[in-house]
Amino acid sequence: MSETIPQIILTFKPEISIEDAEKDLILKAPYIDFNLNKLSPGIVAAIKVISTAGATETALTQLVVATDGSSALAKFYYYLEQFVILGLVYHTLEIDGSAIATAVPIATPYKWQLSETITDNNYQLSRFAYCHSEKSHLVVESPLSKAKIILKDWRSAALINELSQPKAISDLITKIPGISEATARLFLSFLLTAEMLSPVNNDSSLEPSETLTQWEFHDLLFHSRSRGGRHSNLIGKTFRFLGEIEPTPVLKAKPSNEIINLYKPDIDSLKQTDRPFTAILESRKTIRQHGEKPITVEQLGEFLYRSARLREIVPRDNMDCSNRPYPTGGACYDLEIYTAINSCENIEAGLYYYAPEEHQLCKISGKTKQVEALLKSAGLSVQIEVEPQILILLSSRFSRVTWGYESMAYSLILKHVGILYQTMYLVATAMNLAPSGVGGGNSELFAAAAGCDYFAESSVGEFILGSR
Numbered sequence: 001m002s003e004t005i006p007q008i009i010l011t012f013k014p015e016i017s018i019e020d021a022e023k024d025l026i027l028k029a030p031y032i033d034f035n036l037n038k039l040s041p042g043i044v045a046a047i048k049v050i051s052t053a054g055a056t057e058t059a060l061t062q063l064v065v066a067t068d069g070s071s072a073l074a075k076f077y078y079y080l081e082q083f084v085i086l087g088l089v090y091h092t093l094e095i096d097g098s099a100i101a102t103a104v105p106i107a108t109p110y111k112w113q114l115s116e117t118i119t120d121n122n123y124q125l126s127r128f129a130y131c132h133s134e135k136s137h138l139v140v141e142s143p144l145s146k147a148k149i150i151l152k153d154w155r156s157a158a159l160i161n162e163l164s165q166p167k168a169i170s171d172l173i174t175k176i177p178g179i180s181e182a183t184a185r186l187f188l189s190f191l192l193t194a195e196m197l198s199p200v201n202n203d204s205s206l207e208p209s210e211t212l213t214q215w216e217f218h219d220l221l222f223h224s225r226s227r228g229g230r231h232s233n234l235i236g237k238t239f240r241f242l243g244e245i246e247p248t249p250v251l252k253a254k255p256s257n258e259i260i261n262l263y264k265p266d267i268d269s270l271k272q273t274d275r276p277f278t279a280i281l282e283s284r285k286t287i288r289q290h291g292e293k294p295i296t297v298e299q300l301g302e303f304l305y306r307s308a309r310l311r312e313i314v315p316r317d318n319m320d321c322s323n324r325p326y327p328t329g330g331a332c333y334d335l336e337i338y339t340a341i342n343s344c345e346n347i348e349a350g351l352y353y354y355a356p357e358e359h360q361l362c363k364i365s366g367k368t369k370q371v372e373a374l375l376k377s378a379g380l381s382v383q384i385e386v387e388p389q390i391l392i393l394l395s396s397r398f399s400r401v402t403w404g405y406e407s408m409a410y411s412l413i414l415k416h417v418g419i420l421y422q423t424m425y426l427v428a429t430a431m432n433l434a435p436s437g438v439g440g441g442n443s444e445l446f447a448a449a450a451g452c453d454y455f456a457e458s459s460v461g462e463f464i465l466g467s468r
Contacts, residue, residue, distance in 0.1 A: 006100070006183045008114070008190075009092045010080075011054030013104070016088055018051040029088060036079070042067030043076050050083075054092070085109045087146075087232070093156075093190055095183060101156040103194050106232040107146040115192035117185050122166035122200040128217055129196045131160060143224035144212075145195040155179055159187055166200040226411035235407040237330060239318055247319035248399045251310070252336055255353050255451070258363040262301030270306075280429050287434035288382050290389050290466030294343040299431065300390065301359070303465065306427045308337055308420070310356040317404065324356065326423040329412045334400035335420060336457065338450060340374050340391040342367070351449055370449035374442070378462055381438050388436075389466035393446055394420060396460045417461035424463055438462035 012018075019026040025044060027034040036047070042064040049055050049063065057080075064076045083089050087105030091112060094100065103112070117123070129142040131151075138157055140149040151157045158176045167175075172184040191197035198208070212220075224230040234240075274280070311323040314331065321331035328334070337354040339361065341347060349367040354360075365371065375387040382388075394417055402409040421437045428435035438461075446452070446459035 004095050004180060004183075006093060006095045006180075006186045007056050008186070009054040009094050009099075010050055010057060010060065011090050011092065012051045012083070012088055013090055016051060018048060027088075029086075039079075040064075040068040040072045040075070042072055043079065046076060047079070050089070054090075084112050091190075092152075093186060099152040100183070101152055101187065101190060102150045103147045103190065104150060105147050106141075107230045110146050112193060114189050117169065117188045117192065118199075119169055119185075122168050123163060123188055123192075123197050124166045124200050125160065125163040125191075126196055126198050128212075128215075128220060130217075130221070140196055142194075142196050143220045143230060146230060147194045149191070149194055149196060155183075156187065159184070163191075163197065222411070226408045231407070233407045237317070237404050238406045239404050240406055241403050242318055245399075245403065247403050248397055250313055250320040250322050250333070250400075251355075251357055252353075252397060252457075254355055254360075254362045255364050256362045259355075260297070260347065260352070260361040260363070262304065262359050262361060263298040264305050264359055265302045267306075274430055280426055284425050284429045286382075286425075286436045287466075287468065288384050288436050288464070290434050291468050293467055294345055294389050295433065295465065295467040296345040297347045299433065299467070300339070300344060300347075300465075303424075303427055303431060303433065304337065304354055305359055306430075307424050308354070308356055309359055319404065326419050328416045328419070329401070330404060332400045332404065334396045334398065334413060335416050335460075336395045336397060338364075338393040338395065338446075340371050340393060340449075341389075342375050342387045342391075343389045353450070364450060368449065370445060373445055374449060377442060377445075378438050378464055381440060381462075382436050382464060388464040390464070391438075392424070392463040392465055393441070393450075393459050394461035394463065395446065395450070395452065395457050397457045399456065413460055421461065421463060424465075428465060432468055434464075434466045434468045436464040438464060 015030050017028045019028060021035070024035050024037040025039060025047060027036055045067060046060045046063050049060060061073065064072050085108065087108045087110045090102050090104055092099050092102040126142055126144060128144050129140055131138055131140050138151040140151065140160060151160065155176065155178065159172060159179070162172055162175050169181060169184045169188065173179050173181055188197060225233070228235055307325060309324065313320055313322050315321070317330060319332070322333050323331065324333060339352045339354065341349050341352065343349065351364045351371045352361040353364055355362055374393070375391050378391045379385070379387050396413045398413065401413055405412055425435050425437070441459050441462040443458040444454060447454040452458060
């Protein structure tokens with residue numbers, strides 16, 4: 001029985017269409033049309049094949065030569081290369097007309113030059129590659145690659161699974177029934193070209209550089225997918241749920257009726273008496289040690305009023321937005337403020353929610369084991385042995401951002417955290433208090449302490465405050 005020879009079929013992406021003009025072809029792509037003029041009949045025929053059933057590069061070349069002669073090849077290859085660079089061409093690995101896997105461009109400029117494999121080499125899936133379900137197929141992606149691989153057959157999924165460990169071509173054809181050496185070799189070339197695969201050296205190192213060695217998988221993926229340049233997803237304020245899901249209210253309902261009305265400073269007076277901005281900015285620093293006398297509830301009230309009160313609610317961009325002392329993307333203000341209080345004059349220890357409109361604290365609980373754990377963890381994070389006087393917990397009501405923004409939503413939330421950190425640092429400095437940002441926290445513990453749904457609202461930042 002003769003071995004089936006696998007092949008790679010070139011097609012235009014489904015969004016591409018070809019129209020005949022009087023003397024030209026018009027290639028219609030999303031957001032742009034290309035007028036292809038003065039093309040020879042063979043090149044026109046080849047482009048029309050790519051836009052329909054597709055064909056191998058060899059078959060397309062033969063079509064051009066048979067119609068126009070070999071002199072037309074240079075121009076055909078030029079157009080084909082431009083189509084590839086623009087990310088308009090899919091490459092599909094087929095056996096007997098059955099698709100095994102398709103390489104789909106997701107960023108430009110795109111390059112496809114099939115990499116060669118070495119028979120005796122071991123290959124392993126890159127640690128940055130990941131597999132997930134997309135519509136009706138499994139898809140392999142990597143932040144290293146400008147393509148994603150759609151797995152269209154159980155054989156490609158089986159090959160991906162085997163490549164989680166170093167494998168040579170001979171290992172793959174032994175492990176997976178029905179996979180020929182030619183298919184295994186071409187599939188490995190496919191993955192190498194898409195930068196999903198790494199040859200395993202004698203020292204078992206998969207990293208091509210020290211730079212990549214220092215990236216963690218999730219950090220590089222987050223960086224590449226939350227900014228433009230390495231994916232084809234929509235990015236920015238797309239309002240993808242408009243008309244399907246109601247936007248989250250600008251204000252969260254108060255979690256309790258046990259209310260503390262906080263002190264409100266005279267902002268107009270502070271404008272006249274505060275130290276100059278540059279003096280505050282230049283003297284800003286992290287202060288981890290707190291004074292013997294704890295912070296007062298009046299100081300806490302002034303700090304929150306100056307940092308985070310709600311000034312007004314403003315209808316904007318299909319949802320209610322607000323104005324506060326610090327800026328956020330789209331004025332969506334997803335961040336909520338909770339205070340885990342260990343020691344504060346004239347206020348009981350416990351966990352409180354800050355209601356920014358009425359400038360109030362709403363008591364959620366006393367100093368439970370969970371609240372105590374949050375305080376101790378924050379203290380250890382900044383290398384102090386005692387519990388801080390006050391731990392400010394910043395949570396995000398995620399849907400305030402994800403309802404309107406796409407791809408970049410979580411990165412925007414983290415920017416909001418940084419903005420509020422700086423605002424709190426400057427206010428604390430102006431008030432002669434002791435501020436300290438905290439590098440990390442336990443979102444699961446916070447959600448349990450505050451009674452929040454982890455996926456709807458959980459902590460994204462922590463900030464310690466105390467007296468000096």
